[in-house]
Amino acid sequence: MDDALTIPLLACAAGAGLAGLFTVTAAGKRISPRAMGWLLAIAPVVGFGILVAQAPSILAGQTLSWSVAWVPSLGLRFSLLLDGLSLLFALLVSGIGVLVLIYSGYYFTPARDEAGSEGATRNTDARFFFYLLLFMTSMLGLVLAGDAITLFVFWEGTSITSFLLVAYKYKDKEARRGAFRALFITGGGGIALLAGLVFAASIAGSTSFAEILRQGDALRASELYPVLFGLIALGAMTKSAQAPAHFWLPGAMSAPAPASAYLHSATMVKAGVYLLARMHPALGGTDLWFWLLSGVGLATMLIGAYVGFKQNDLKALLAYSTVSQLGVLVMLIGQDTEIAFKALVISILAHALYKSALFLVTGIVDHETGTRDLRELGGIWRAMPATFAIATIAALSMAGLPPLFGFLAKETLLATATHPNVPAIVDVIFPAAAVLAGALILAQAGLIIFESFLGKPKSERHPHEAPVPMWLVPAIPAVISLAIGLLPEPEALATLLARAAAASYGAPVKVSLALWTGINIPLALSVIAIGVGTAILALRSRLRPLFTTLSGALSLAPLYDGALKAIDGLAWLATRVQNGKLRLYLAIMFIATGVMMVTIGRLSIPPLPMAEVGQQPALAALRIFLLLVIAVAALASALLKRDLFAILALAASGLSVAMLMILEPAPDIALVQVVVEALTLVVLVLALTRLPREQRERAFEFTFRQSHPGLVRDVLIALGSGAVMFAIVLTALVTRPRESQLTPFYEQNAKPLTSANDIVGAIIVDFSRLRHVRGDRRLRDSRPGHLHVAALCLAQSRRPRRRQDPAGQGHAPLSRHRQPAHFAICAGAGLADLAAHPGAGHRTHVVWPRPAGGWLHRRGDRQPGRGDVVCRIWLRGDQATPDVAATRRLHRRRLAAGHRVSHRRCAGQRDVLLAGGLRQSAGHRLLAARHVPQHGHAVRTGHLPDRHRQRRADARHARPSCRCRSRDRPTDGRNRHPAPARRSDPRRIQSGWPADNSTTRPT
Amino acid sequence: MDVLLALTISAVFAIGVFQLLRRNLIRSVIGLSIISNAINLFLLAAGVYRGEVAAYANAVGQRSDALPQALILTAIVINMGGFAMVLSMLYVLSVRYKTSDSDEVKGLTH
Structure with missing residues (x-):
């Protein structure tokens, strides 16, 4: 491990950072280009000096290396390597870098009035220095890389920064074209290079160059050798402007002279040569090579x-x-x-x-x-x-x-x-x-x-x-x-x-x-x-015209133009397919899924099982009848012309499903299904009433006056997906095991562990929450993103309110000042989700959302809906709490907080926001109510005692409840004192929101 | 019985797909609901065994399989949430575009 190896890179990166500062701050305007050049040249000078200091050990035959874990799960390391070859290139890069930086300062000072040009500096000159130093960093990293992936990252860095440098005079059309061409060719080669390097690394078993070079024999013997060598050579040759891809280099001459001197003579175009030279011990020596x-x-x-x-x-x-x-x-x-x-x-x-x-x-x-x-x-x-x-x-x-x-x-x-x-x-x-x-x-x-x-x-x-x-x-x-x-x-x-x-x-x-x-x-x-x-x-005066007439198409420039045209054509085609029509997308999705299931998934209809009638023929007959009702009602919903009737048919179908569930017997889900079906019916009918009549009549027109080919197409797609579904379901049913692995566990443990008789309820309420107790971070929050979606919907659903504006003609624009607010909501929600990502550690999980919420809170001026999101984000970290009761407590805290914030912020929206909180709280209560705890008053009422109360209760019952204990044990510091929040809730709720009184007041 | 179940599920699913492909967005929403019914039915049918009594710990006899029921319970609730969201989107679309024809809803206008 030689830490000195990082210094040249860090120095150049620091120089780039400084130059970047010059581009955005006023200091860049005050410093003349010359001074800037001299100042920034310190970075490569430091790099050069460090490299020279390392030279004696290299000359003595040593190889220096440095590495740090980068993506440990993939075994990737960010590693640097210094041997003779790297040193030669690194000295060239940093040495010529010094010269070019100093020179650039003078180059960008106008020639005519050299004396008075000090004040005329623009930030754009700093921009050039910025790009140049970024390029220098990438190039140094490229030649110092000791790992294939590290090399590739810097390789792409040089492609991108050289694009910026060539297009430096971006107002010039030729410069833009040349830069794009260079990027197109070297970037395309870069992709090939990545593929080749990955092949090589997978054969060698490591991405480090030391290992790849050691496995040279295995690489050459591999049957993938032509492929991987071809890909790496393609990357190297496009970068080093080899025929027939050489034409990008003359095109890139629209770069300023210092950039050309640096990129196109000494450094970047030699990157391909460097790579080939680096890989020679591993890949070279064959006929193909x-x-x-x-x-x-x-x-x-x-x-x-x-x-x-x-x-x-x-x-x-x-x-x-x-x-x-x-x-x-x-x-x-x-x-x-x-x-x-x-x-x-x-x-x-x-x-x-x-x-x-x-x-x-x-x-x-x-x-x-x-x-x-x-x-x-x-x-x-x-x-x-x-x-x-x-x-x-x-x-x-x-x-x-x-x-x-x-x-x-x-x-x-x-x-x-x-x-x-x-x-x-x-x-x-x-x-x-x-x-x-x-x-x-x-x-x-x-x-x-x-x-x-x-x-x-x-x-x-x-x-x-x-x-x-x-x-x-x-x-x-x-x-x-x-x-x-x-x-x-x-x-x-x-x-x-x-x-x-x-x-x-x-x-x-x-x-x-x-x-x-x-x-x-x-x-x-x-x-x-x-x-x-x-x-x-x-004889030049005679020969040069001759050369000009004789030179034919010695490049692939026409091919390049053709490729660009083809890409444009494909883009046009893509926009034709992606025409924004939902139905087309859906049709393609269904067809593609079906085709993939049949071709790749090798889906086929299994041999039909023998007809079996259970012990109770009457029950079986009833089941068959219900199945028939389900299917016929669904069909009716498709055929009935009035939307209302279709909705009623849908409800009939859904209720039949509930009946089937009762026959299972599965009373829990049957109940839920009935409730949800009823709700669906009500909501759909309500939604129907909100749609204007003429709109519905028009919808009726185009639904039932569909052209025949379109109808046939839809029916075919539906039948096709139905057939695929049939094969899937039948395969699943025929091949399912007859011994359950999991259910016995739940049946045995539901009672002792959760003291619930209802096994389904125990699974939903307790076992699925156990992941919190177990502290398995991977499972702790398996729903990242839902808050984000909620925020997006919130942001979207606000908009139609503007319709009431007197001037508004439908598509009313959102007032300008509102958009940042919506963006902030979404961004904040996304941030919170990021923090709650399963991969995030405790710190981000718990600590992050606070400042994010606080920030939104302070920024949230008179934005409706902000309060709810704020407190959601704020309390996000609390979802890591260990048990059901604490979660419920938090829901109430969240309600109270949401109420508090939203009361201040947006009185008009209060009911909507609080209804959401109520739903959450009530949903948990509904499920929890199915528990019949044997001891402890807490679960039924939704309250777990805090610590001292628990101790008292324990003493009273003289039979300590392991469950209550485990549940009351906080996992992180902030939940250690839940009592004040709870106590404060009723008071606030009494003053502001009586509705919660009945559900949350401690008994 | 398995064949009948599979036939019903696939028929309901096919009808749902057909409904989803209508231009009328209300019908699409209905189709979505029908598809979720089909999936719930599938989950129910996928239970390892069928019982005689409900899955209660204190019940006597062959209990029904609790695991798919737990999955269905989750699915129903989530479907309900998704359904509500789709409906609210339908409402927004109807207000903003003055139509419930999915072909007329192309891209987001402001």
């Missing part, structure tokens, strides 16, 4: 080099040369030789150095001249000598000329291409392609210098030299490129590169940074490449 990566890499290298040469936009040119270089890197990973990985790490470093310098220089040119079009630039070296010098050094490195670092990169690439391990079929193609690409890249580098800096000015512009720090920033990587080539071999750097290559290769790799290795084939090929490149450069 070689052919896929070499082929794609080769194609990308050539396409990038070819298309780049014809570009006129400096940044597009650089983008395509980056594509080409990324192709080189992927191709190198595809080779399974030691020298390839040596070339890989050298190329990564060399490219990051010269390409970031060139992008930053392009930014300077754009900043100072206002254009980056090669057709308008030219001859600016006089005005900008320092920039010109830096550009020249970087371009020479890009061209691969000695004595720059890029030369070494090209040499090792050529050495790899001519390595004897390369299969014989391609041993000509590889060197030839490498030479060709090298020549074209040299020509591209020449274009930058000759077309923009040298030559004659092509338009009337008066560029200035950039401020010193601005050109000093790109000078650093450029000079490093030069220094590595010129200085005697730096030991530490060579060791670092060797460690990085070894981590990726899976075996030690020797890296030497000597430029001169004697006269050999790579050198000869290099000379050829330089020669051809120079020739192409010399």
Whole structure:
């Protein structure tokens, strides 16, 4: 466990937080971009410093790791890993991050009035810094991740933040399109990557990279290997802009120059390369690995080099040369030789150095001249000598000329291409392609210098030299490129590169940074490449138009557009299906359920059982008669034309069900069924009277004048669901066991444990409440969400009241000030439900709702209905109380509180709200009344004595009731003194609400 | 008997589905109620054994199965609650949209 590993991440995250603060506060307006850049650069500086401090142990061959449990139930850990490969990338990310942050400050200061621009800063510049630091955090996390899921999270982070950065100038249509395209492709690849990583993790048995790399043999041997490797490669290649998905990278060039320099040269586009290099020890070494990566890499290298040469936009040119270089890197990973990985790490470093310098220089040119079009630039070296010098050094490195670092990169690439391990079929193609690409890249580098800096000015512009720090920033990587080539071999750097290559290769790799290795084939090929490149450069005025005409569709851009159109089409289709008509949805649901039951559920009608008549034929006959009545009455409710008759038929059907229940014999439910059926009847008829007559007549029209096809369709759906239901019911009835597992338990224990004779009542009232006593948190509240629904209904049902407004024509709008109130109710209720979620701990369960309720209470000004919800939320935590009596007590407390609050808040709504509370309390009472307790007055009256009374009662009965004791024992501190609340209730109720007197006054 | 029960339950269920698919929302509500009746009947029929006396602890003889009864009791009460809610929604819709035709209720207007 190395806690130091987290510091770079935390530093960048803190920097992002600070920048985020700048975007929303006034401080962001007062600080100039330059100051902001310098200030925020501290974050990556800290990260860089920490990483450098870790370097000695890495160079000594150690691997540092750090992890913390993330989702323990899934075995997920958030873990970081630092080895040679991570260190190389992390140093690049943080190091170039420092440069880019400082540079951005100057880039966003307008060029013309540099002296007086301090006050003109806008918060939008802070926004750029915010995005950039967020990206930096994600990128650092990506390269430091020691776990597949951790890596994926940061991977997606880079996709999203790079979207924000590319779309930074969001008013520009091209920027928006480019950003969306980049997100679409890299995000799609990200999904593939996730699937691939999950496959790999499930085969390896762990998501940690250490374990995945250890299980390399198992992964390669698995029959899922092609799938998982293909998915991971897809993710990596879309991210690293490999052909044919490379076209998003030039499109993303609408990002500001510092973002391009950072994302599109040094860091994000190398994430795919990093991932492939990371996974090589586990997945590499197979034929599929070689052919896929070499082929794609080769194609990308050539396409990038070819298309780049014809570009006129400096940044597009650089983008395509980056594509080409990324192709080189992927191709190198595809080779399974030691020298390839040596070339890989050298190329990564060399490219990051010269390409970031060139992008930053392009930014300077754009900043100072206002254009980056090669057709308008030219001859600016006089005005900008320092920039010109830096550009020249970087371009020479890009061209691969000695004595720059890029030369070494090209040499090792050529050495790899001519390595004897390369299969014989391609041993000509590889060197030839490498030479060709090298020549074209040299020509591209020449274009930058000759077309923009040298030559004659092509338009009337008066560029200035950039401020010193601005050109000093790109000078650093450029000079490093030069220094590595010129200085005697730096030991530490060579060791670092060797460690990085070894981590990726899976075996030690020797890296030497000597430029001169004697006269050999790579050198000869290099000379050829330089020669051809120079020739192409010399003939550029003739060749470039030729390239433009010859370049066909070398990308999948049309396919991309087609995919977008297809998605739009699907969306259109979805909105056609989802037309808001309830009946269509219902029909689809029923059909889908039926089809799934039959196909997936393998539902079939079981063999019909033999006809059996019980011992009492008369009873059986009565049952059959009742079944007939139920069915016929239901049918009548469908066929009868007047709604009233249909409702009566429904009631007849329901009452027949009650009769059947009596025959069971099940008197409890029969009683409830009769009551509910009667209530249903009354409520339905009442509802019918509330509907206007013309509305009902219209309803009658369209119900019974339905078109025949529609009727047939509905009947078919109904018959189909009926058949499915028949199969389900019959299967259930035929295959049900004849021995009950659970009922005997209830029958035996109902009496001793709950002192209730009625077993059904005991199950409902006591056994289902026992989960509270048992303290099983998973069971404690199995109804999350019902409060939320209630709140939503409350919010909705308020609205029609506005109908009485004189001006209102039906769809009366809710007055504006009310909406936040409703929202607050719903939000508060949702919050309370969240707190009551079974997974929440005691603290959230009990403590949370209080402040939430209190907050709503204070905010609740004159909002009807608020009081009820407030006190519900407030008392939410009390539902964790252990026993029935306490719950009942709480219901009364809730009533009293609701009354108190609602009395103050909304006198008019009082009856409605209190009726709800009464119903709750009475419902419990009804069920509890079926108990006939043998001892203790408490249960029948709904009151359990508080502690001292209980003790007295115990003494009197001399037979302590275990039940009362257990029930009276509070589980949490707040219920320890229920007495004051109870005592206070009657008084309040007397004053405010006489209705409760009869039910709650203690006897 | 099982076949008859299954036939009745499925017939009632089918009628409920048919009712639910009417355009008239009142009929849909009735359909919902019928479906809940069918489900209650199913639960009742799914009892492991049939008794001769009610499920009381002090009753003598073969008691009826108490467990499905407890489930039905819960289901009935919840159905009642849901029914009331649906009716109140119907009322709101009828006031706001001036119709009880489910096809005319598309999306939420303010």
